[in-house]
Amino acid sequence: MSTELLDALDYLEKEKGIARDILIDAIEAALVSAYKRNFNQAQNVRVDLHQENGTIRVFARKEIVDQVFDPRLEISIEDAKQIHPGYEVGDIVELEVTPKDFGRIAAQTAKQVVTQRVREAERGIIYSEFIDREEDIMTGIVQRLDNRYIYVALGKIEALLPISEQMPNESYKPHDRIKVFLTKVEKTTKGPQIFVSRTHPGLLKRLFEIEVPEIFDGTVEIKSVSREAGDRSKISVHAENPEVDPVGACVGSKGTRVQAIVNELKGEKIDIVEWSEDPVEFVANALSPAKVLEVQVDEDNKATTVIVPDYQLSLAIGKRGQNARLAAKLTNWKIDIKSETDARELGIYPSEETGSLDSFFNDETDEL
Template identity: 60%
Template sequence: MEAIEVLGKEKGIASEVLFDAIDKALGAAYKRNYNNEANCRVSLDRQTGEYHVYSIKEVVDEVTNPVTQISLAMAQKISKDYALGDTLEEEVTPANFGRIAAQNAKQVVVQAIREAERGIIFNEYVNRANDIITGVVQRVENKNVYVNLGKTEAILGPSEQIAHETYAPNDRIKALIVEVKNTNKGPQVMVSRTHPGLLKRLFELEVPEIQSGDVEIKSVAREPGMRSKIAVYAEDENIDAVGSCVGPRGARVQNIVDELRNEKIDIVKWSADPVQFIANALSPARVVSVAINESEKLSRVVVPDYQLSLAIGKEGQNARLAAKLTGWKIDIKSESQAEEFGFDDETEEPIDLDEFASDEFYSDSEE
């Protein structure tokens, strides 16, 4: 009994689960070694460890199977209270049951412990979807990276790995739990390094103002391993949302950049006004004017000629991320192009953004 208590504490399993497993194991051992057809019940004293096996028989008028049935006349010899249809329990604990039961019950108990451990691990992680975990790279097999989480392993699939990022054994990494499956081999935790939610969770861990709710992350756009944009907002005007995320001398955002292996991160101020938000999202490029079409979620942005390439970004990356961040289609023109071709009739008149050309933007990448 003491051994069971210790085992339960070591494995994190309730001792009652182990007792139930032993009950079933003893019953299985009795059936296997004495009578496979017998219905039996095992009674195990939780204090002393003393056990008894009882054969369960149905009281019938005429016995056709003596293993599972007993006649009414025989039952009433034991007690006058028995009637047809009742069940009678008769003790049949074998004299040499201890050695046989131990041999046959061991595997049943071990299996019960495994199943209980799997259940505990599954319940621990199933409610942690979209939560961040820290683990140690254990091995790399068939392009899958197996991450040791302590009690179980997580799998970082090829599609969830950052391009050009290498993973070596004993590397410590952070990842986002995207799915938890309960398979025949136990719980399977699937994690990601490319999910936009990872960037959001890293900022929540790093920035106290986000944890407290003073600063809110409104949207995230990410091209894993290359560049990301994140829009933040503080309802209190006295709180600098962008500055809070940047941290003293850029320390907070730099920790996240280091974790993501030098992924460039742009932090912009969110605005309920789509014109201002689009202008902010295209930073570090300076925006001259924005025209929007609400019905089609389409915007036409004009930037200075010398900043056109900066606004579009390498291979269109800056414009693409800004579109993901805002949820608007963005068409970027230089001032000379705007003068030459004009605006579409579908769009509204351009809105001057000089008042929005603020310095409330941070980028860890150089222009």
């Protein structure tokens, strides 16, 4: 074995960040297996890779005993004392057993070990890079498609976009650039496996964080998101500073900020509502763009009964119940919507115009 191996180890330590000692230990362990496999030997051996000149030597390790039962693993005290008079029973004697043609096998084995370790190190670097990007957004390039996944290139690795995580209003073709949300990074025997999504609510949240400086710097906080990808979403926002309009900040001048997100999501409608710790106000806001007369709260069952004007009932419920469903997900409250007429017939809403929530609707919500 020449010094070329040692030079290669030095290079890998500097360029790949793989510790030289770790590589040498791995090579020595692999050479032990190679020796036993190629020379049909069962004895206990140790391989020594000389770190100065690159030479490789194999030593059989034998225990000193009074009576030898297995000469492959044991040596008598008499024979041991011929090697060195200071040996005693129980000591270990090492005898060199390096085969003459072991160099070729050693070189081949070392190459395999180094290649494997380099591959593992590169996979480890990629895993470390992407595990920190979980629940983050990245831009990738569509590479290919099959009946299970879209394969999206994210630098050195292909991420998997499952069919269930693809937006129903989108079609994809190779070389398309798309933004994806990293949902999971797994270690596998073939290297890191990354799963991404276009439907995850986190994608909408991260798009707002990128597009709206007030969210990025913490002035405005996203409290909750509910989403039916490709169709409609709701997002609740809040600002501790009463002088800051959180909804207006997200909408942007002439709607430019939210429109950029709508464009990225291929026309998905987005309702931006103001969050409130008061469930009456929050539920009323969440049902935007419908107008609410009253919200009755059942704290024990975390449920609300919402009364709306008759002409607002269909708007409050939404197409196929979508508006009410998204509002319930956004607020984490059950929402039962009743028209004003039905509520009066049930005796849960007075005939007088009392308890109206009209004051909450002073342009604090926006719909796109």
